[in-house]
Amino acid sequence: VVRGGTRLGFEFKRTSAPTITPSMRTALADLQLHRLDVIHGGRETFPLAGRIRAVPLERVWRDVSPLR
Numbered sequence: 894v895v896r897g898g899t900r901l902g903f904e905f906k907r908t909s910a911p912t913i914t915p916s917m918r919t920a921l922a923d924l925q926l927h928r929l930d931v932i933h934g935g936r937e938t939f940p941l942a943g944r945i946r947a948v949p950l951e952r953v954w955r956d957v958s959p960l961r
Contacts, residue, residue, distance in 0.1 A: 902929040909935035911947050921945070930957060 894901045902920050911933045921929055921944060929945045938948045938956045948956050 899927045900925055902926040904929065904931050906931055906933045908933055911935075911941065913941050913945060917941075917945055 894903070902924060904917065904920070911931045917929055917931070920926060927944065931941065931945065931947045932950055932953060933947050935947070935949045936951070938946060938952055940946050
């Protein structure tokens with residue numbers, strides 16, 4: 894998703910404890926993403942790496958800024 898000059902990436906995982914995959918790092922680099930949010934089935938938002946964080950589906954509306 895491109896918002897203004899910022900590129901945001903989203904990946905969905907069925908797990909409740911996602912981990913970083915090579916494809917996430919590739920997406921960050923190839924798509925020149927500012928941030929990648931991994932939407933998962935757990936309950937907590939937590940960082941996975943510098944520009945990658947895990948966000949539970951139930952908290953997306955609170956933890957991800959609105960796309961305007």
